Amino acid sequence: MHSLNYHKASNASEAARLLSGTEDGKFLAGGQTLIPAMKTRLAAPSDLVDVSGAADLRGIKVSGREVTIGAATTHAEVAANGELRGVCPSICDMAANIGDPAVRHRGTIGGSVANNDPAADYPAAMLALKATIKTVSREIAADEFFVGLFETALDDDELITSIGFTAPAAGAYAKFPNPASRYAMCGVFVAKGDDGVRVGVTGAGADGAFRPADFEAALDGEFSAKALDGISVKAEEMLSDIHGDGVYRANLVSVMARRAVAAAS
Amino acid sequence: MTIVSMTVNGTAASADVEDRTLLVDYIREHLRLTGTHVGCDTSQCGTCVVHVDGKAVKSCTMLAAAAEGAEVTTIEGVANGELHPMQRAFNDNHGLQCGFCTPGMIMSGIDMVNRYKAAGRELDEAAIRHELEGNICRCTGYHNIVKSIAQAASEM
Ligand SMILES: Cc1cc2nc3c(=O)[nH]c(=O)nc-3n(C[C@H](O)[C@H](O)[C@H](O)COP(=O)(O)OP(=O)(O)OC[C@H]3O[C@@H](n4cnc5c(N)ncnc54)[C@H](O)[C@@H]3O)c2cc1C
Ligand code: FES
Ligand code: FES
Numbered sequence: 001m002h003s004l005n006y007h008k009a010s011n012a013s014e015a016a017r018l019l020s021g022t023e024d025g026k027f028l029a030g031g032q033t034l035i036p037a038m039k040t041r042l043a044a045p046s047d048l049v050d051v052s053g054a055a056d057l058r059g060i061k062v063s064g065r066e067v068t069i070g071a072a073t074t075h076a077e078v079a080a081n082g083e084l085r086g087v088c089p090s091i092c093d094m095a096a097n098i099g100d101p102a103v104r105h106r107g108t109i110g111g112s113v114a115n116n117d118p119a120a121d122y123p124a125a126m127l128a129l130k131a132t133i134k135t136v137s138r139e140i141a142a143d144e145f146f147v148g149l150f151e152t153a154l155d156d157d158e159l160i161t162s163i164g165f166t167a168p169a170a171g172a173y174a175k176f177p178n179p180a181s182r183y184a185m186c187g188v189f190v191a192k193g194d195d196g197v198r199v200g201v202t203g204a205g206a207d208g209a210f211r212p213a214d215f216e217a218a219l220d221g222e223f224s225a226k227a228l229d230g231i232s233v234k235a236e237e238m239l240s241d242i243h244g245d246g247v248y249r250a251n252l253v254s255v256m257a258r259r260a261v262a263a264a265s
Numbered sequence: 266m267t268i269v270s271m272t273v274n275g276t277a278a279s280a281d282v283e284d285r286t287l288l289v290d291y292i293r294e295h296l297r298l299t300g301t302h303v304g305c306d307t308s309q310c311g312t313c314v315v316h317v318d319g320k321a322v323k324s325c326t327m328l329a330a331a332a333e334g335a336e337v338t339t340i341e342g343v344a345n346g347e348l349h350p351m352q353r354a355f356n357d358n359h360g361l362q363c364g365f366c367t368p369g370m371i372m373s374g375i376d377m378v379n380r381y382k383a384a385g386r387e388l389d390e391a392a393i394r395h396e397l398e399g400n401i402c403r404c405t406g407y408h409n410i411v412k413s414i415a416q417a418a419s420e421m
Binding site: 001002003004005006008028031032035036039040048050052076080099100101102103105106181182 | 267283284285287306307308309311314320321322323325326327328330331333373376377380384396398399400
């Protein structure tokens with residue numbers, strides 16, 4: 001790992017100010033993606049601004065069906081929050097299956113969303129839950145936020161402060177983990193909200209997380225696994241790599257979508 | 266350089282370290298507590314697991330500076346005059362062969378038992394296997410590790 005300067009921020013505005021004063025700095029949240037990347041020298045920031053202890057970036061608020069999750073809230077905190085489970089158990093169950101316990105004790109929702117790994121779980125949930133990603137300067141709809149592989153609508157140095165969404169009437173996430181890394185080979189989040197069914201797919205798409213429009217239309221008609229019979233995504237639009245080719249992944253999308261719908265209904 | 270201060274196994278520790286120092290390197294190289302191992306570069310093997318403020322974390326994937334003010338427990342800190350029930354259970358059930366993964370297995374084992382007890386959830390065999398997702402053992406085939414943790418869970 002290259003040498004660097006470490007700074008600890010106690011709140012969001014201090015974090016933004018600290019980072020703006022650095023040469024090539026980055027925010028550090030749980031470090032569960034950034035530190036491994038730095039150890040292998042895939043990333044070499046001049047400075048790290050640690051936001052994991054920023055009080056105004058932490059915690060979960062539930063008011064009626066409105067949910068706000070601070071960017072520096074850990075996967076373990078999302079998994080174990082009783083109030084959140086009361087309105088949206090699907091996101092708690094999803095968080096409980098990210099990586100392993102030690103990763104969940106440190107890794108955060110903000111870091112996961114900002115990183116937009118094509119095999120990460122949260123992007124599928126954000127799309128299906130029609131989440132809003134709030135930053136220090138604006139609010140970005142999930143549909144506009146996830147731009148491509150590891151690419152988001154965030155400007156350089158733009159800090160995510162929280163994630164907001166309305167808990168759906170029903171929802172579930174089905175994941176087929178890569179047996180070695182446990183990241184998603186394919187993960188499908190299904191949410192039945194007031195204005196229809198939304199489906200978020202991660203791990204499979206060649207351009208990262210996406211919403212399969214045909215699946216949503218079919219499930220709007222009838223919210224059952226059977227409604228998906230005969231509908232599939234295009235294999236050419238799926239990732240194809242040593243872990244599985246496009247045809248394999250396209251099939252996984254159908255299978256995981258059915259499982260998620262069955263679990264939600 | 267940054268002066269980092271934390272409590273390790275109940276004793277105050279402080280040192281001036283480079284900002285890039287990983288917690289595991291601080292523990293091993295500065296404090297000479299070499300029970301915590303390093304088995305990979307990819308944050309996947311779990312042999313470096315320690316407890317920071319009571320929670321299992323991979324000490325290879327956290328900066329020492331980020332543990333400023335924390336209570337850290339390593340494998341050297343779990344025995345209290347006699348072996349911890351988790352250590353005794355690994356001994357009783359032949360839960361190790363070469364022993365390289367064992368410090369991490371024991372720290373993860375204690376963490377999972379504590380969490381399940383606090384939440385009033387049953388730590389059955391399937392749960393132990395799920396909880397061991399982040400700990401790799403190249404020797405045992407896991408069966409005796411699972412048995413060890415199950416025994417300790419009934420005694421802790
Ligand atoms: C062994 C292992 C297994 C894993 N398995 C899974 C898995 O199954 N599924 C899954 O989804 N993930 C998995 N992960 C990744 C994990 O969920 C990470 O925690 C997550 O991707 C990044 O969150 P972090 O808080 O650790 O971010 P960091 O590593 O600290 O940061 C990641 C990036 O986000 C930026 N960033 C962080 N916070 C903010 C913010 N508030 N605003 C703007 N930018 C920010 C950083 O600058 C950096 O570029 C795994 C990781 C490991 C090590
Ligand atoms: S040394 Fe392998 S996970 Fe830390
Ligand atoms: S006992 Fe040898 S790696 Fe686990």
